[in-house]
Amino acid sequence: MMEKRVLIAKIDNNSAMYEEMQKQGLQSEFAVCFDTGLDPRAFARTKMSQSLIEKGYVVSPDGTHTEWKAAGVKEVNNLMRVWGPLFAGKRLDLLLEGVDSVVTDSAAAQQTALFAVASWIRAKMFLGDKKSTLNPGACFLNKTNVYFAPEHLSNRCLFIEGSEIDRYNCPDLVGMDAVAFCAGVMLYKVLTKSHPYPTADIFQDMREGIFLPINLAVPDIDEELAILIHAALSLPAEKKRTSKSGTDILAEILELIMDKQSGAAKTTAVNISELFVELSAEKKLQAEKEKKSYLLKQKIKVGTRRFVTSNKYLLIGIGIGVLFLLFVVFSTARGFSQRPTTSGMDPFSVVTAYYDSFNSLNHILMDACIMGADKTDVNVVTSVFAISRTRQAHENRTNPPIISARAWLESGGTLPAPDVFGVTDLNIIHESGTEFDKMVIYRINYSIWAPNEHERKRTDVLTLRKDRRKHWRIIEILRTER
Secondary structure (H helix, E strand, C coil), X not given: CCCCCEEEEECCCCCHHHHHHHXXXXXXXXXXXXXXXXXXXXXXXXXXXXXXXXXXXXXXCCCCEEEXXXXXXXXXXXXXXXXXXXXXXXXXXXXXXXXXXCCCCHHHHHHHHHHHXXXXXXXXXHHCCCCCCCCHHHEEECCCCEEECXXXXXXXXXXXXXXXXXXXXXXXCCHHHHHHHHHHHHHHHHHHCCCCCCCCCHHHHHHHXXXXXXXXXXCCECHHHHHHHHHHHCCCCCCCCCCCCHHHHHHHHHHHHECXXXXXXXXXXXCHHHHECCCCHHHHHHHHHHHHHHHHHHHHHHHHHHHHHHCHHHHHHHHHHHHHHHHHHHHHHHHHHHCCCCCCCCHHHHHHHHHHHHHHCCHHHHHHHEXXXXXXXXXXXXXXXXXXXXXXXXXXXXXXXXXXXXXXXHCCCCCCCCCEEEEEEEEEEEEECCCCCCEEEEEEEEEEECCCCCCEEEXXXXXXXXXXXXXXXXXXXXEEXX
C-alpha cells in the first residue's frame, strides 16, 4: 500500500519547522502535511507555491467555521511538503473503505462511517456556497469538527498517492447537487458495503444513471432513505433525475440519519440498525430474484446501447450496405417477375413471337422463348440492340438508327440497306405434334437482314416442349443456310 501523502506528521522538536510553529503560536508537535512528491526544482517550476494561499475550512458542530491556511513549506527527504496547523482526525475515505474490510466489528465500522458522512453533510450545508473540496480523501473528521483541506493541494497529493480518480464525485455536477450526489454515493457505500459504480466505466455509469438500486442491493433498507439515495445518484442523469434539488435531498437525508434525541443541534447519527427493517424469508427470496433479473436486463440493455454507440459509424455503414443489398435483391427479383414469359401461348404463337423479336430487337422475349436451345440469335439481337441505343445517344437522334426489316420492306425495301436488321418473308410450316402432345416441330423459312450485309435465306427446324410450368418453349434449333 502506498504511503499516505495527506497526513498528520510528527515534528522533531529541534527542527526548523517546529521553531516556525512556535513563532506562529502553534504549540503542538504535530502538523497537517501535504507531501507534493516534488523536489525543490520541480516544486518551483510547477508553481506549487501558489497553493500556499489556497484556503481550507474547519467546521464546528454549531455551524461556525474557521479558515485553514498553509503555514510554510519544508523539504523532507528531498521532497517538498506543505504544512499547516494541526487538525487531529481521521480521513473520511479511509473510514468509508473500512466498512467492507476484515474487521472485528463490522457494525461498529459502519456506525463510525455513518456518523462521519452525517457530519460531512452538515458541514457542507453550513458552508453553503463557499467552495470546499468534495474528495473524501481530503476531508478529516474527529468527534466534533470537520476539516476540508485545500482542494488543489490535497488532490495533487492524492493523485500521487494512487487515487487516480475520485470515485465519489461526478465531474458534471456543481453546487449542492454535487454535494448531494457525493453524499448519496458515500451512504450507498456505508449501507451496502459496496460501491454503486464498481466498473471501470464509472463516470459513464454516473452520467447515465447506471447503478443497482439500493433497495435491491439491501432489500431491508428504510424505504424513504432508499428513495432519497436513489434521487441523489440520479442527479447526473437528466432523464432519470427527480424534481428534488440537491439541497432538498441533503436536508431530508439528515432528518433520517441524525439522532432526533440529540436535541436541536442533532450532532449524533442514529444507530445504523434503525435504518433497516425486518423482512420475512419470503420477501428476501423475492428481492433476490428481482435483483438477479434487474442485473441481467441492465447488462443486456447497457451493453447493447454502448456497443451501438461505440460502433455507430460501423453499424451505419453495415446498415447502408444491407439496405443496398436488399435493394439489389428486390430489384432483381422484381425485374425477373416482370420479365416476359410464354405463359398462355400455344406452340405456334411461341415460334411467331421468337421471329418477330428479330424486328423489334426484343432479346428478352427471345430468351424467354428458349429452353436449352442455341442462344446465338439472342446474343446477336442483344448486340444489335446495344449498338442501336449507343448510336442513338451519340448521334442525339429521336428515332432508332437501326430500322426493322419488316418496316423497311413495307416502305419499299430500297437497296442498299446498311441500317436494316430483322426477318422478312417468314413462312412457318407445322411438321408434327399438337398442342396436346409432349412435343411439337415446325419448319421455318425466312430471310435475315443485318447491317452492312446482304440478304441471307435460312431454314430452321424448331422443336418445342413444355417446361415445368407447362409453358411451351423452344428446346432445339436446327439451322440451314440456303
